[in-house]
Amino acid sequence: MKILIFEDDIFNYHQLRNIIEEYDAACEVIGPFTTMEQGRDYLMQHRDVDIIITDVMLSDTTTFAALDHAPSYTPIIFITSHEEYALRAFSYLSLSYLIKPVSEEHLTQALARAMRLRKAAAMLTPTGGWIKEKERTSRLIAKTLHGERVIHVAMIRYIVSEQKNTYVKLLDGTSYRLDRTLEQTEMMLGSDFMRVNRKYIVPAEQIIATKHIENGKMLLLLKGDNAPHVVVSRTRKVDVCKWLNSN
Numbered sequence: 001m002k003i004l005i006f007e008d009d010i011f012n013y014h015q016l017r018n019i020i021e022e023y024d025a026a027c028e029v030i031g032p033f034t035t036m037e038q039g040r041d042y043l044m045q046h047r048d049v050d051i052i053i054t055d056v057m058l059s060d061t062t063t064f065a066a067l068d069h070a071p072s073y074t075p076i077i078f079i080t081s082h083e084e085y086a087l088r089a090f091s092y093l094s095l096s097y098l099i100k101p102v103s104e105e106h107l108t109q110a111l112a113r114a115m116r117l118r119k120a121a122a123m124l125t126p127t128g129g130w131i132k133e134k135e136r137t138s139r140l141i142a143k144t145l146h147g148e149r150v151i152h153v154a155m156i157r158y159i160v161s162e163q164k165n166t167y168v169k170l171l172d173g174t175s176y177r178l179d180r181t182l183e184q185t186e187m188m189l190g191s192d193f194m195r196v197n198r199k200y201i202v203p204a205e206q207i208i209a210t211k212h213i214e215n216g217k218m219l220l221l222l223k224g225d226n227a228p229h230v231v232v233s234r235t236r237k238v239d240v241c242k243w244l245n246s247n
Contacts (some may be wrong), residue, residue, distance in 0.1 A: 006033035006054035026198035040066035075114035142176030159201040204247035
């Protein structure tokens with residue numbers, strides 16, 4: 001996901017970036033935009049921003065004039081020292097209004113909500129209705145030397161991103177390249193699949209156990225021989241545990 005940051009304090013920017021990368025290293029951080037004009041010009045030319053994290057007050061003015069150019073479906077996380085702008089902030093698609101200094105826990109909670117909302121928006125039909133779970137794909141199309149192969153999701157052991165390519169690993173030991181990113185692939189699949197870290201999507205039924213390891217991380221143990229070591233960061237562990245308990 002592309003996350004745009006408005007912040008004129010370089011220390012605060014690096015703190016935010018470090019928390020984002022710890023939560024999901026696959027995120028692309030854009031910025032920092034240190035003036036309202038910089039951010040406004042960017043948003044006028046780019047419509048592919050997934051999430052915006054912004055201070056309310058920069059060195060020149062507030063960021064609201066720039067946010068007026070953001071796509072209406074883009075979740076916004078406000079991080080500021082100014083409590084008095086909270087009401088105006090919520091006239092945008094604001095999920096959180098965090099007061100500095102922001103904690104890692106509060107920011108990761110806000111990121112999780114924003115990512116869920118952004119992914120949900122991607123599941124809207126052209127008429128604005130929601131794509132139902134039963135309408136999610138039951139098969140993927142994989143690339144082969146001789147053309148394409150249909151992969152039924154029931155045959156998937158896991159999906160992995162390696163060297164900027166996405167591969168689906170099947171129960172029979174074979175592997176095929178998908179012509180989609182890991183994020184695009186996750187959006188096609190049902191709730192019994194989850195992207196558990198920046199490299200892996202796994203089906204719940206392939207996980208036989210979890211193991212707590214150093215630094216608050218968690219190891220997912222998968223079925224079968226030669227299973228990969230799938231490590232979940234401490235910031236994503238809560239979301240993964242909730243998903244496992246619901247499947």
